[in-house]
Amino acid sequence: MEVLIHKHNQHAIILEIRGELDMYNSSKLKTTVKSLWKKGRTPLIFDLKDLFFIDSSGIGVLIYFYMQMNDKKQPFYLVNLRSTVQKVIQLTGIEDLLPIEHTIDNALSLITG
Numbered sequence: 001m002e003v004l005i006h007k008h009n010q011h012a013i014i015l016e017i018r019g020e021l022d023m024y025n026s027s028k029l030k031t032t033v034k035s036l037w038k039k040g041r042t043p044l045i046f047d048l049k050d051l052f053f054i055d056s057s058g059i060g061v062l063i064y065f066y067m068q069m070n071d072k073k074q075p076f077y078l079v080n081l082r083s084t085v086q087k088v089i090q091l092t093g094i095e096d097l098l099p100i101e102h103t104i105d106n107a108l109s110l111i112t113g
Contacts, residue, residue: 001025003032011112012043012075014104018050021058030061041074045107049080054088066098075099077107 004016013036021029033044044065062078069076078100081089089095101107 001028003029005032005036008045008104008108010042012045012108014045014047016047016050020053021051021061022053022055023057026057026061030064033065037068041069041072043075043077043111044069045077045079045104045111047080047104048078048082048085051082051085054085056092059088059092059094062098063094075107075111077101077110079104079107 001020002018004018006014006016008014015033017029019025036042036044046062046065066076076099078098080103081100086095089098089100101110
């Protein structure tokens, strides 16, 4: 898994997740995001266009991020889901829990109003 971090002005941090998000590397993503939180909470957008595989550990870490951001009243969005990732999210029954948008621009417009 590779994580690329992009800042969009002062409105959000976009994390581009590439490869696989599974039990072998979900802790790496958690560590990366926690280090960003030490600099202050800001809306997060997870761009998953290059995420090809996700397992229950990956789903768990996405739920963790959502819950943490929700507790702090900070926006959190998943965008650009591949059909394979979308299917796993649907099969786990959490598509109504996790905020999913089609594009980064859609998520940014919700954040900036």
